[in-house]
Amino acid sequence: MQGIGDDCARIAPRAGHELAITTDTLVEGRHFLPDADPRKLGHKCLAVNLSDLAAAAATPRWFTLAITFPLVDEAWLDEFAGGLFALAERHGAELVGGDTTRGAVRSITIAALGEVPAGQGIGRGGARSGDDLWISGRLGGASLALVHPELAGPARRLHEPEPRVALGEKLRGLASAAIDVSDGLAGDLGHILERSGVGALVRYADIPKEEAFESLKNEKLERDCVLAGGDDYELLFTAPRQRRDSVRALADVTRIGEIVAERRLLIVDAAGNAVTHKASFDHFA
Amino acid sequence: MQGIGDDCARIAPRAGHELAITTDTLVEGRHFLPDADPRKLGHKCLAVNLSDLAAAAATPRWFTLAITFPLVDEAWLDEFAGGLFALAERHGAELVGGDTTRGAVRSITIAALGEVPAGQGIGRGGARSGDDLWISGRLGGASLALVHPELAGPARRLHEPEPRVALGEKLRGLASAAIDVSDGLAGDLGHILERSGVGALVRYADIPKEEAFESLKNEKLERDCVLAGGDDYELLFTAPRQRRDSVRALADVTRIGEIVAERRLLIVDAAGNAVTHKASFDHFA
Numbered sequence: 324m325q326g327i328g329d330d331c332a333r334i335a336p337r338a339g340h341e342l343a344i345t346t347d348t349l350v351e352g353r354h355f356l357p358d359a360d361p362r363k364l365g366h367k368c369l370a371v372n373l374s375d376l377a378a379a380a381a382t383p384r385w386f387t388l389a390i391t392f393p394l395v396d397e398a399w400l401d402e403f404a405g406g407l408f409a410l411a412e413r414h415g416a417e418l419v420g421g422d423t424t425r426g427a428v429r430s431i432t433i434a435a436l437g438e439v440p441a442g443q444g445i446g447r448g449g450a451r452s453g454d455d456l457w458i459s460g461r462l463g464g465a466s467l468a469l470v471h472p473e474l475a476g477p478a479r480r481l482h483e484p485e486p487r488v489a490l491g492e493k494l495r496g497l498a499s500a501a502i503d504v505s506d507g508l509a510g511d512l513g514h515i516l517e518r519s520g521v522g523a524l525v526r527y528a529d530i531p532k533e534e535a536f537e538s539l540k541n542e543k544l545e546r547d548c549v550l551a552g553g554d555d556y557e558l559l560f561t562a563p564r565q566r567r568d569s570v571r572a573l574a575d576v577t578r579i580g581e582i583v584a585e586r587r588l589l590i591v592d593a594a595g596n597a598v599t600h601k602a603s604f605d606h607f608a
Numbered sequence: 609m610q611g612i613g614d615d616c617a618r619i620a621p622r623a624g625h626e627l628a629i630t631t632d633t634l635v636e637g638r639h640f641l642p643d644a645d646p647r648k649l650g651h652k653c654l655a656v657n658l659s660d661l662a663a664a665a666a667t668p669r670w671f672t673l674a675i676t677f678p679l680v681d682e683a684w685l686d687e688f689a690g691g692l693f694a695l696a697e698r699h700g701a702e703l704v705g706g707d708t709t710r711g712a713v714r715s716i717t718i719a720a721l722g723e724v725p726a727g728q729g730i731g732r733g734g735a736r737s738g739d740d741l742w743i744s745g746r747l748g749g750a751s752l753a754l755v756h757p758e759l760a761g762p763a764r765r766l767h768e769p770e771p772r773v774a775l776g777e778k779l780r781g782l783a784s785a786a787i788d789v790s791d792g793l794a795g796d797l798g799h800i801l802e803r804s805g806v807g808a809l810v811r812y813a814d815i816p817k818e819e820a821f822e823s824l825k826n827e828k829l830e831r832d833c834v835l836a837g838g839d840d841y842e843l844l845f846t847a848p849r850q851r852r853d854s855v856r857a858l859a860d861v862t863r864i865g866e867i868v869a870e871r872r873l874l875i876v877d878a879a880g881n882a883v884t885h886k887a888s889f890d891h892f893a
Contacts, residue, residue: 329731329803330787331628331664333724336621343616344704346672346719350711379616387631389674389717419629420719426635427713432674434631434705434719439618446614502615518614 332419334385340438343381347371351429361399363482364431365406370486371505372435373414374556377491378503380445381437386411387420391430414488443495445560450500450519452584454561457498457576459487462508463545464533466552470544474535484556493573494560501560507551509588509600511559516588519561525580525590527598550590550600617704619670625723628666632656636714646684648767649716650691655771656790657720658699659841662776663788665730666722671696672705676715699773728780735785735804735846737869742783742861744772744842747793748830749818751837755829759820769841778858779845786845792836794873794885796844801873804846810865810875812883835875835885 336342349368351357373383388407392399411418416435464480472478487503494501500519502511508530516523527546536545561582562570570576590598621627634653636642658668673692677684696703701720749765757763772788779786785804787796793815801808812831821830846867847855855861875883 329664329733330660331630331666331722331729333626333628333664333729335626335726341618341620342627343618344670344672344721345616346674346705346707346717348674348676348707348709348717350676350709350715353709353711375615379614379618381616385629387629387719389631389633389719391633391635391715420631422631422633422717424633424635424638426638426715428711428715430635430676430711430713430715432631432633432707432717434672434674436629437616441620444616444618448614 343379345375346434348432361402362406365403373486374503376437381439383414383416385419386435389422389432391426445501448518450561454582456580460557461531463548465554466548498560522587529579628664630660631719633717646687647691650688658771659788661722666724668699668701670704671720674707674717676711733803739846739867741865746816748833750839751833783845807872
């Protein structure tokens with residue numbers, strides 16, 4: 324361990340709180356290109372971890388940073404740190420440990436810790452038949468940017484995602500299950516369904532979509548991006564029907580379907596027909 | 609995050625305790641060879657992190673694992689996990705988060721968390737003039753194995769280091785400062801001196817050395833390995849003189865010098881002459 328000045332940093336959650344912990348790695352050539360803007364990359368490395376904390380209804384507090392790179396490039400590192408710490412400060416997350424190593428390929432691993440009042444954390448296993456299914460924001464923008472990098476809005480979604488930290492905190496006591504959409508709606512919803520032992524009906528027309536799809540008029544691309552595109556980092560969550568008004572009062576959330584007892588995921592169009600799409604992102608595809 | 613089933617695991621330290629956190633990365637080609645024994649590698653990846661916890665007097669509790677590799681190799685992963693979890697179980701450390709990514713070069717990052725009674729953690733900044741300087745075990749074995757890989761004892765020190773967890777816990781209330789010897793005695797002692805604003809006098813003859821040096825009769829190699837060799841993962845610590853008897857009662861610790869007010873590190877032989885050695889391991893050399 325280097326960079327903090329002790330072998331370990333010491334941290335203490337507030338009384339009555341437990342900690343949520345998560346870790347995510349971004350690897351050059353897999354998650355980002357060699358010429359990726361270092362400031363945006365620094366932002367994104369932390370953002371994907373804060374997004375996991377948000378899905379657990381946790382308030383970001385601390386993170387460790389392990390970074391590997393081939394050569395010392397001070398300018399690159401300054402930019403990377405600039406993007407990283409700007410986001411960290413905005414969410415009150417403090418760097419409490421680091422390791423810098425030399426390796427042939429750039430790689431960044433962050434472990435993030437957040438606080439949640441004891442017993443109020445949210446997982447993937449709490450969805451029950453009859454629950455409403457909700458999504459924050461709009462979907463499909465990040466993966467659209469891979470096909471149309473010239474579009475500013477989608478590019479921002481892909482390279483500088485905003486973790487839904489404030490929303491995650493507000494879901495305490497409201498949501499029965501939650502996940503962040505990192506691998507695509509269908510795949511990530513599948514994780515909730517599997518862990519909860521339930522199924523879901525999703526109305527495709529009700530899913531808020533990246534606005535650029537309206538003018539592109541490419542239905543297949545839209546479906547693939549909206550249902551199977553990763554990296555949007557919106558929150559997908561379920562909540563009991565009797566809490567519908569409370570959830571609706573939250574900013575920027577949309578009801579897109581419901582949880583059903585039968586263990587299958589059905590996504591239907593306005594006519595009630597199943598909507599097909601490519602498989603969700605597989606890290607080992 | 610993958611492998612645990614939620615975006616975050618939830619953890620809670622016991623009442624009256626704070627957490628120590630650390631992170632370390634091992635990269636193929638830098639910290640281990642492509643053909644490294646995966647079982648030993650799994651052990652070592654966790655061991656270096658538990659060693660940091662030991663230096664902070666913390667009891668291991670949880671860890672996250674981020675692993676990058678080019679191809680799915682089930683046999684390799686099974687062996688790696690075998691070595692990792694054998695050590696984890698021995699020390700009661702639980703895996704609470706993971707991320708598996710594909711990348712051109714193998715890389716493993718672990719973040720480890722340990723518990724320490726509030727206020728009883730040990731850092732690098734507490735050494736005071738007049739304190740005794742202590743080391744656990746014997747030094748130089750791990751780096752000797754790089755030169756003489758045929759020697760079984762040193763090879764074990766290098767590839768399967770045993771973190772000094774039990775000793776670290778016993779240092780609570782005794783040690784004024786501590787660090788684990790990962791980059792070499794001189795360099796790691798330098799970190800304590802710098803943070804504490806003091807200097808040290810070390811008697812080279814008093815340092816317990818890897819036994820193989822006796823028959824090798826290579827004085828320069830011995831000095832370089834003992835003073836500047838990394839990877840031994842022994843604990844180097846300071847303690848007030850009045851606690852000398854209590855410290856001596858601990859198993860396998862040796863007094864090798866003392867802390868002085870003048871801010872310099874002096875290592876002397878039996879005749880009182882300065883002992884020279886190569887510079888400590890530099891990760892960016």
